[in-house]
Amino acid sequence: MPLSFQDLPVGRDARINELGNASDRLHELGLTPGTIIRLVRVAPFGDPVEIEVRGARLCLRRSEASGIRVSLVE
Amino acid sequence: MSTTIGQKTARIALVGKPNVGKSTLFNALTGSNQKIGNYPGVTVEIAKGSYCVQGRVVECIDVPGLYSLRAMSEDESVALRVLQGGDEPVDLYVIVMDAGSMERCLFLYSQVAELGKPIIVALTMTDVAPNLDLEALAARLGVPVVPVVAHKNEGLKELQDTIERTLESPVVPDIELGFPERVRLAIQRLVEFKQAPNIHTLRLWLLREEEPPRHISDDFRAALTELREDLLGANLSGKVLDSQTRYAWAASVRKQVEPATTSPMQSRTDRIDRILTHRVWGLLIFAALMYLVFQSIYTLATPLMDGIETAMGALSDGVSPLLAGSPLVHDLVIDGVIGGVGGVLVFLPQIMILFFFIAVLEGTGYLARAAFLMDRLLGWCGLNGRAFIPLLSSYACAIPGVMAARVMPDPKARLATILVAPLMSCSARLPVYVLLIGVFIEPKYGTAVAGLTLFIMHLLGLAVAVPVAWILNRGVLKGPRLPFLLEFPRYQWPRWRDVLATMGNKAKTFVTTAGTVILAMTILIWAALYFPQSSSSDAQAAFSRLSTQQQEVTSLETFEAQYQLEQSFLGRFGRAVAPAFEPAGFDWRLTTSLVAAFPAREVVVGAMSVIFGMGEGEDSKELRTALATATRPDGTPLMNLGNALSMMVFFALCCQCLTTVATIQAETKSAKWAWFAFGYMTVLAYLFAIVTYQLFRGVA
Ligand SMILES: Nc1nc2c(ncn2[C@@H]2O[C@H](COP(=O)(O)OP(=O)(O)OP(=O)(O)O)[C@@H](O)[C@H]2O)c(=O)[nH]1
Ligand SMILES: [Mg+2]
Numbered sequence: 001m002p003l004s005f006q007d008l009p010v011g012r013d014a015r016i017n018e019l020g021n022a023s024d025r026l027h028e029l030g031l032t033p034g035t036i037i038r039l040v041r042v043a044p045f046g047d048p049v050e051i052e053v054r055g056a057r058l059c060l061r062r063s064e065a066s067g068i069r070v071s072l073v074e
Numbered sequence: 075m076s077t078t079i080g081q082k083t084a085r086i087a088l089v090g091k092p093n094v095g096k097s098t099l100f101n102a103l104t105g106s107n108q109k110i111g112n113y114p115g116v117t118v119e120i121a122k123g124s125y126c127v128q129g130r131v132v133e134c135i136d137v138p139g140l141y142s143l144r145a146m147s148e149d150e151s152v153a154l155r156v157l158q159g160g161d162e163p164v165d166l167y168v169i170v171m172d173a174g175s176m177e178r179c180l181f182l183y184s185q186v187a188e189l190g191k192p193i194i195v196a197l198t199m200t201d202v203a204p205n206l207d208l209e210a211l212a213a214r215l216g217v218p219v220v221p222v223v224a225h226k227n228e229g230l231k232e233l234q235d236t237i238e239r240t241l242e243s244p245v246v247p248d249i250e251l252g253f254p255e256r257v258r259l260a261i262q263r264l265v266e267f268k269q270a271p272n273i274h275t276l277r278l279w280l281l282r283e284e285e286p287p288r289h290i291s292d293d294f295r296a297a298l299t300e301l302r303e304d305l306l307g308a309n310l311s312g313k314v315l316d317s318q319t320r321y322a323w324a325a326s327v328r329k330q331v332e333p334a335t336t337s338p339m340q341s342r343t344d345r346i347d348r349i350l351t352h353r354v355w356g357l358l359i360f361a362a363l364m365y366l367v368f369q370s371i372y373t374l375a376t377p378l379m380d381g382i383e384t385a386m387g388a389l390s391d392g393v394s395p396l397l398a399g400s401p402l403v404h405d406l407v408i409d410g411v412i413g414g415v416g417g418v419l420v421f422l423p424q425i426m427i428l429f430f431f432i433a434v435l436e437g438t439g440y441l442a443r444a445a446f447l448m449d450r451l452l453g454w455c456g457l458n459g460r461a462f463i464p465l466l467s468s469y470a471c472a473i474p475g476v477m478a479a480r481v482m483p484d485p486k487a488r489l490a491t492i493l494v495a496p497l498m499s500c501s502a503r504l505p506v507y508v509l510l511i512g513v514f515i516e517p518k519y520g521t522a523v524a525g526l527t528l529f530i531m532h533l534l535g536l537a538v539a540v541p542v543a544w545i546l547n548r549g550v551l552k553g554p555r556l557p558f559l560l561e562f563p564r565y566q567w568p569r570w571r572d573v574l575a576t577m578g579n580k581a582k583t584f585v586t587t588a589g590t591v592i593l594a595m596t597i598l599i600w601a602a603l604y605f606p607q608s609s610s611s612d613a614q615a616a617f618s619r620l621s622t623q624q625q626e627v628t629s630l631e632t633f634e635a636q637y638q639l640e641q642s643f644l645g646r647f648g649r650a651v652a653p654a655f656e657p658a659g660f661d662w663r664l665t666t667s668l669v670a671a672f673p674a675r676e677v678v679v680g681a682m683s684v685i686f687g688m689g690e691g692e693d694s695k696e697l698r699t700a701l702a703t704a705t706r707p708d709g710t711p712l713m714n715l716g717n718a719l720s721m722m723v724f725f726a727l728c729c730q731c732l733t734t735v736a737t738i739q740a741e742t743k744s745a746k747w748a749w750f751a752f753g754y755m756t757v758l759a760y761l762f763a764i765v766t767y768q769l770f771r772g773v774a
Contacts, residue, residue: 019314025483025559027317028142030177035321040344044353045450048558054177054325055340057562059446061453064558 005068008039013073020067030054036073082130084241085163087156088196089186090170091179092139093563095198095224097121099170100136102224103234107579108136109474110572111436112563113463115139115481118149120156127234130241135164138480141178143185143274148480148488157189166192166240168233173203173221174340174564176332180324181317183215184251188274192244194236195219201226202564207331214327216247225569251323254310257281260301267294282311343439343564351443360447367431368532369525371424372508378423379508383696386416406600409688414596417683417697418588418676421505425584426577428501432470433576437568441466442560449558455540456547458482458558461491465539468498469532470580472734476741490546492741493751494539496734499532499726501580505679506725507531513702514718534726538758587676596680599670602644603688608637639663639688658724658760659717659767661706668724675730716771720763728759 008014016035019027030053031037040050040057048061088096092114101108104123109116121136137156138149145151156164169186171179187193197206200221212219218236222229253261257280264276269291278284279298286298305311349355390412397404435441445462452461460482468475475495482488507528516524616637639645640662648666655665663685671678679697686700704712729735729752739748 023559024144024313025141025146027314028144028181029559029561030181030317030321032314032318032321034318041347041351042353043351043446043449044357047453048446048449050347050351050446050562054321055328056175056178057343059442059449059558059560059562061449061458061558 002069002071005065005070006062008070010039010042013038014070015073017069017071018067020069022065022067026060026065026068029058030056031068037070083133084130084165085133085135086166086168086237087135087137087164088168088170089137089153089157090139091141091172091175091182092116092561094139094170094172094175094179096139096170097136099168099196099198099222099224100134102227102230104134106136107575109576110569111441112439112566112568113436113442114561114563115149115463115478116436118152118477118480120152125234128238130238132234132237140182142182146483152480157186164191166194166237166244168194168196168237170196170198173197173199173206176206176328177321177324178561180327181320184249184320184323185274187216187247187249188272188277190246190272192240192246193217194240194245196229196233197221198224201228202566204333204335211327211331214249214330216249217245225571249323251319252326253319254308256305256308257310260305263301264294264297267291267297269294277316280305281313281316282306283313283316340564343562346565347443347562350440351446356443356447360444364532365525365529367428368529369522371427371431371504372511372525372528373521375423375427375508376512379420382420382422386412386420387696389416402604405604405688406597409684410597410600411593413683413687413697414600414680415588415593417687418505418592418680419585421508421679422581422584424504424508425501426581428504429470429577429580430573432466433573434568435466437566437572439563439565442562445560446562452540452543453558455544456487456490457494457540457543458487460558460560461487464491464495465498465536468495468500471500471502472496472498472731473737476734476737479741486547489742489747490543492738493546493747494543496729496731496738496751496755497535497539497542497727499535500731502674502676502731503531503725505676507722509679509682509698509701510718510722513698514713514715518715531722531726534723538727538762542754542758587674588680591674592677592680595670595674595677596684599644599681600684600688602647603639603642603685605643606641608641612637612641635688639685655763657767658720658763659771660721661712663704663712664717664721668721671730673730673732675725675728678725678730714771715773716767716769719770720767723766724759724763726759727755727762729755 002017013036016031016033016037018033019031022031035053038052040052042049047063048059050057050059088100090096093112093116097108097110097117100106100121100123101110104125106121106123108121115138117136117138119138122133123136124131124133126132135156138153140150140153143154143157145154157167167186169183171183183195194217195212195215197208197211197219200206201223208219208221218240220229220233220236222233224230260280261273261276264270264280265273270276275284279286280301282302286295290298302311350359390408393412394404394408397407435444441463444466445460448462449458452458461479463481464475464478467478472495475498476492479488479491479495482491511524511527515527640649644666645662648662648669651669652660652662652665655668660668667678667681667685670681682701683697686697686704701713706712735748735752738751739745742748
């Protein structure tokens with residue numbers, strides 16, 4: 001089921017479908033279409049979030065990844 | 075490569091992703107002392123050093139980290155200029171890769187490999203990362219791969235040998251990244267043209283990321299245009315395709331060379347992060363940690379400080395009789411040199427303890443987590459979590475802090491960060507706080523309140539910075555909210571040798587400043603207070619005039635000393651400007667000390683030592699006692715809680731550092747912004763000092 005990055009639940013693996021208007025830096029850091037990412041945790045005030053991608057941990061703001069569409073993998 | 079009289083030279087550059095260990099390797103190779111820290115973006119400027127083996131001098135360049143050949147921030151632009159040839163051609167690129175973060179390192183490698191330059195790979199973190207199949211890696215990369223653990227001096231010899239061999243017979247990698255057939259063929263065709271640039275640039279043109287320059291020949295342009303149309307038609311264009319292909323290649327290499335186990339480092343980091351970035355515990359621990367830092371600066375340093383004070387007193391007592399023959403030299407040495415410089419040196423322990431904590435925070439990787447925790451609190455005003463690291467650096471000193479703002483991709487966020495960075499309470503302010511807290515707060519309210527006051531003084535700058543940044547972003551800079559992306563480092567134990575080195579360096583800088591700038595300033599101040607000498611008869615006349623009017627007077631000797639101060643050049647100047655600072659509770663002596671500290675705030679304690687020391691006449695006391703007992707002309711105590719606090723607040727907020735102003739000018743390339751920072755901080759400091767004094771003057 002496709003959903004927006006904003007709605008990604010914590011701890012679930014999801015595959016990137018499209019990047020939308022996300023910054024170029026995101027795909028250069030490995031967030032390319034088809035990549036599996038996981039939302040690891042959310043900062044105390046709800047933003048930013050920590051995600052795991054390609055064996056690394058990135059911290060980013062939800063709003064900056066809002067264009068990314070993902071689908072959960074079972 | 076050039077050859078001078080029998081000696082070969084070469085230039086190599088250490089490039090790679092941020093935080094892979096480039097500077098650690100650079101330091102080990104060249105014996106330099108570049109800053110190292112466990113977070114991305116430590117190095118923001120090029121550094122040079124060299125080593126000599128087998129009769130060849132190899133000049134090394136340490137380069138800021140970068141993620142790709144597209145620079146998004148100033149530090150990356152600096153790095154990119156080196157890769158594009160820069161001012162000085164580089165003979166060999168040493169690509170530094172972190173064995174625990176292969177895919178992003180391989181991504182960058184795949185781009186640099188297409189620049190057509192000789193490359194070798196230095197593989198770091200092999201002591202903590204899973205064992206890689208090095209032969210397979212070298213085969214896939216097409217260049218030599220040398221594992222190193224630079225801080226333990228492992229692999230350096232092999233690396234130098236490989237560098238030497240590669241300089242003699244350069245290897246330019248030729249790797250198959252697996253771009254779609256059509257793209258591959260297109261590149262192949264374009265490479266045929268004599269004027270074709272390196273493959274990386276061709277790819278940028280071909281995939282429509284960049285337009286070719288105007289001066290290329292017609293047939294080359296025609297071929298390029300045709301191929302671009304063709305690829306666009308086949309839906310093979312754009313930056314994402316480029317990244318996607320490279321990452322697919324990187325993933326396949328990683329899969330081949332890395333054992334298929336989960337890394338124990340990452341799970342350890344995860345366990346720590348579950349607590350340190352927890353919604354509740356994370357914030358509590360952060361606050362507690364910061365409080366602990368300042369409390370221990372206060373309490374741990376006190377015995378050491380007393381030791382230095384005693385030593386200075388003994389020195390003064392020992393030297394005094396030797397100079398008895400010449401009153402002028404005696405006063406200069408005792409009041410000016412030992413009083414002034416010694417008064418500053420007393421604070422060496424605090425500075426070293428502060429830097430101990432900063433080095434530990436930087437070495438563990440906690441800094442990036444602090445940015446994660448704080449982003450929301452800083453974000454609303456237009457700063458972002460990325461600003462946290464430059465701001466925290468500014469607690470040591472604003473100059474590296476202002477420079478560290480280079481890592482911020484957004485120019486507006488960077489400017490806002492630069493302009494508020496000097497508000498953070500740097501280590502040079504520490505002596506003033508410790509001095510005044512020690513005299514006016516600790517004796518009455520105890521060490522807990524003393525530590526708390528020190529903590530609040532350090533928070534004040536940050537608390538003021540947030541609304542200032544908000545106003546800047548709203549009114550002056552105007553911009554949208556800014557992107558914030560940060561790669562989390564794995565936790566590490568701080569390397570104690572690095573921590574000690576940092577403390578040692580800072581101590582050296584502090585003592586050097588005390589021995590040069592502060593010494594010169596205190597001698598100047600001393601002279602301006604010593605001359606012109608008022609005659610003893612004038613003073614006695616004034617004394618007898620006063621004693622007939624008032625019952626309570628000090629001894630003639632102290633009165634003479636005071637009289638001399640007031641009649642001196644600096645005394646006259648001080649009394650002329652003092653009315654402006656009267657609402658903040660400062661008399662002419664405090665005002666003079668403040669004004670003298672405008673070029674460099676470190677001067678203030680030295681200045682106060684001289685001014686208050688000389689005012690005591692023969693039996694000069696050390697500064698703390700002198701401050702506690704100093705009186706106004708009407709006999710009431712000069713200082714109390716009110717003006718002790720207002721003095722601290724003034725120091726916390728004022729931009730008393732010419733070097734910072736110069737650095738802001740260099741970084742923003744604008745004198746306007748530099749003086750803006752100076753101006754707004756001075757005004758804020760003045761107003762806040764007045765408010766503080768008016769609020770606290772009544773508190774007994
Ligand atoms: N375990 C281990 N740690 C290392 C090694 N090399 C470097 N480090 C640590 O990795 C961190 C980053 O090192 P730096 O040398 O500052 O990295 P850098 O590549 O210069 O980083 P930037 O200047 O930010 O691009 C520090 O905490 C080092 O102590 C290594 O071989 N093994
Ligand atoms: Mg570095």
